[in-house]
Amino acid sequence: MSELHPHDEIRSSDGHETEILAAIHETLGGNRNAFRVIVDRYSPVVHSLCVRMLGNRDDAREAAQDIFIKIFTSLHKFKMGNKTLPWVYTIAINHLRTRYKKKKNRESAENDYKQEQINIEQAPALETDPALQIIRNEEEQLIHAALSRISGKYREVFVLREIENLSVKETAVVLKIPEGTVKTNLFRAKQAIIKNIVKKVKPDASNESI
Amino acid sequence: MNCTEFTRVLDAWLKDGNQQNFPAVLEIHARQCNSCSNAYKAAVLCTSRPWTPVQLPKDFTQEVMKKLTEEKTTGLLLENIRTAVYRLRKGFIPAAIATASVIVVLFIAGLFKFPAEPGKITIHLVYEAPQAHSVAVVGDWNDWDPNAHQLADPDRDGVWEIKLELTKNNEYRYQFYIDGDKWVPDPKSNLQVDDGFGGKNSVLGI
Structure with missing residues (x-):
């Protein structure tokens, strides 16, 4: 439970924040190549978010690239003094929402972020035993499948808080909702995920692995 | 513990942000109850951290930088506006004139419908x-x-x-x-x- 999250290093380093702020200044000053520092730094979190939200590697890759284009064209709006990571997440979430609003005519609002097939390729990095990693991957696929069937607002809060490991405060900032709403939506998201998994798992596969 | 009590304790635990330890009573009940065991397993699953990291595509940064240079219309326009605003903040008069010109053009365009x-x-x-x-x-x-x-x-x-x-x-x-x-x-x-x-x-x- 207290393991280090893969993105913790990206979040906590003040040195890196200074480096990012310098890159923003340089890019705004006309050095487009300085933007590379920002992409290098935040591509793991942005791409990860896209994969979790979209559930499809190809879509996620394209969406993540588009998000960086959006970040590039929005650099002048960044308010110096604010943290860069929540700002990046906000742009990413807005882009993902826009992307799915475009499909609204074809799908109902409740099915936003719906995916036909869950196929997420992960880096087997957390378990040293390959067999344990296979089980872990299968379990995570189960959650992803359930995520695809719940409402967009619950999915966003679950992905940001539980998977991307943002704090309640950070999640509230990114989603522009009160911290209390983050907690309530997270609770409802978990309830909905559990309900979905229980529905999918057959009753005879019940007690043996507890 | 019965199933109603199980659901109540599970919900209370899910509501609690500090999910360090799963209540033992839930596991004890889940071992004995087929209908609650799946909910228990699902709850454990969706609160376990950290998640396996996702593999970043090879050459991702390179692809983004390439896409940036390929943005010849909207992207460049936005970049110009962005740069103009930045220079305006820095006090560059030519940029101020350029920005004002863009506003005037847009305004004139708006008059003709x-x-x-x-x-x-x-x-x-x-x-x-x-x-x-x-x-x-x-x-x-x-x-x-x-x-x-x-x-x-x-x-x-x-x-x-x-x-x-x-x-x-x-x-x-x-x-x-x-x-x-x-x-x-x-x-x-x-x-x-x-x-x-x-x-x-x-x-x-x-």
């Missing part, structure tokens, strides 16, 4: 936002593209406006998009429906 085509109707949308720096309208007619239809406030009275030509006999859903990060329904619309993200879409029937 062709009459609506047959089968189309002109819609005048108004949104009051004195604090806003930019207001766009996104909806079914522009594929929810935030860059497609920007509202203008040339006299800076905080009232943003746009005239759109839309096809008649249609129902459109739309929202205003403020400062590039806030979605709001049209407060003047008579009908609003859930947008699936906790917000509302305005509905326009013409």
Whole structure:
């Protein structure tokens, strides 16, 4: 439970924040190549978010690239003094929402972020035993499948808080909702995920692995 | 413990942000109860951390940088505006003149409107936002593209406006998009429906 999250290093380093702020200044000053520092730094979190939200590697890759284009064209709006990571997440979430609003005519609002097939390729990095990693991957696929069937607002809060490991405060900032709403939506998201998994798992596969 | 009690304790635990230890009573009950065991396993699954990291595609940064250079129209335009605003902040007079010119051109363009085509109707949308720096309208007619239809406030009275030509006999859903990060329904619309993200879409029937 207290393991280090893969993105913790990206979040906590003040040195890196200074480096990012310098890159923003340089890019705004006309050095487009300085933007590379920002992409290098935040591509793991942005791409990860896209994969979790979209559930499809190809879509996620394209969406993540588009998000960086959006970040590039929005650099002048960044308010110096604010943290860069929540700002990046906000742009990413807005882009993902826009992307799915475009499909609204074809799908109902409740099915936003719906995916036909869950196929997420992960880096087997957390378990040293390959067999344990296979089980872990299968379990995570189960959650992803359930995520695809719940409402967009619950999915966003679950992905940001539980998977991307943002704090309640950070999640509230990114989603522009009160911290209390983050907690309530997270609770409802978990309830909905559990309900979905229980529905999918057959009753005879019940007690043996507890 | 019965199943009702199990659900109550599980919900209380899920509500608690500090999920370090799963209550032992839940596991004890789940071992004995087929109908609760799956809920127990699902709860353990969706609260276990950290998740396995996702593999970043090879050459991702390179691809983004390449895409940036390929953005020859909108991207470059936005970059120019961005640079102009930045230089304006820095006090560069030529940039100030360039930005003012863009505003004048847009204003003049706004004065000349062709009459609506047959089968189309002109819609005048108004949104009051004195604090806003930019207001766009996104909806079914522009594929929810935030860059497609920007509202203008040339006299800076905080009232943003746009005239759109839309096809008649249609129902459109739309929202205003403020400062590039806030979605709001049209407060003047008579009908609003859930947008699936906790917000509302305005509905326009013409």
